[in-house]
Amino acid sequence: MIQRWSRYSTHLGQLLEETDALFQKVAVHPNPSINEMRTIITEKGEPLPSWLPDLEVELHKLQSEIKIERNVVDFGAVGDGVTDNTNAFRKAIGRGNCKIIIPEGVFVTKGIKLPSNTILVGAGKGKTIIKLHHDALKSAILITNKHHISGNHHIYVEGMTLDWNVKRLASDERTASGNNRSSCLTFAHVKYGWVRKVEAIHAGLHAFDVSSTLYYYIKDGFIGPGRSQYIWLDELNGYGFGDDGITTHHSDYIFISKSHMCDPSGRAHEPGYSNSNGIEIDDGSRYVWLANNSTTRCFGGVEIKAHHNASAASNVTIIGHLSVHDNRAFNFRHIGHHKGDDPESKTAYNIKAMNLVAMAPIFTSLYEVSTPRAMVISAYRHVVVNQFTVLGDSTYDFEGHPVIAIQYRAKQILLNKIYIDGFYHAGGIKGKFHVPEELT
Structure with missing residues (x-):
């Protein structure tokens, strides 16, 4: 199996080219937007967005300009898992322009709001x-920026576990x-942000949510204001989330790297959906x-x-992703714009995905009526998937379902170096294809 897995192994530089x-x-x-999708490779062989070196300049600027360092314990915080530290954090953070140190311990709070030019650092995951405090509202965000409407800039968070304390709610709520x-x-509405080595449970x-001031549901083609921009999420992990592990809405220039999300509760939704x-x-x-990045046992x-x-x-660019036992390993769709009588999407375009692995997509109780797929592409156009390995569980009956579905209004889709193995009674690849002569 190792030989089969490496069948399409390609050097990263060659793969990008x-x-x-x-x-x-x-x-x-x-299509000028293509020029902004460039990826560079570091001397260590790591892929980065072309704009990331500029973000690193902003981080150096933040770190060099902050001269004040405070420990939350000096402001009355107690990491005993009981004391309400909301006011202690508020006093320590002040108006920002400081680095806040949080030592080991369990620090209870009703929420932390970070102003611009703030570094928040713990002792590690x-x-x-x-x-979150037992009396915190259901709407509470454990850590967020201070001004969602006017916006904030230069916020850095590292080295901690964030526990939303879902046990404070009724078990069926x-x-x-x-x-x-x-x-x-x-x-929400943050320019220049970093979240590194943080766990969320x-x-x-x-x-983790990179968002605009609000989620906007107005119309296809609408560009929402108050967007977050230039955000790096690195070495994160999360589990037990009610909806998504890492999500982005109405925001630009985001880099998500070396993170793992698994085992959602799904409790933000109706059971089974x-x-x-x-x-x-x-x-x-x-x-x-x-x-x-990697994901496990999600929808x-x-x-x-x-x-x-x-x-x-x-x-959107995806470089290297391992999906294990997700119901739909890779799902690209614009809801309400993909069927024959739907209006065509104005905005569903431009995806580059390479070096993907989907292992054993399965049925899930999260979304009971959803059939498993390694990949679905609906409504999107201008999509390239290059070097995709799909490995099934040979003991699992796929019941004739397609492993990959290119469907409805998907256009200009190119799949290259696709390897599928280990499926029982699967339907292969589903779709109607026209291969241009220059691509044969």
């Missing part, structure tokens, strides 16, 4: 635990209160990169999508 060349064949020209609330960490809605994804690039998001491993009354996510 090959994928870009294929993408040029399917993308309609002129599982060592520093920030936990849905866990989210609507829009971009009820999450472990939300950046049992979020009511999302583990939980569209709970490991990583979801949602409504109106643009210029998003995913590199070397969707990676979902790129939009609701029917919002713009679709566009200009």
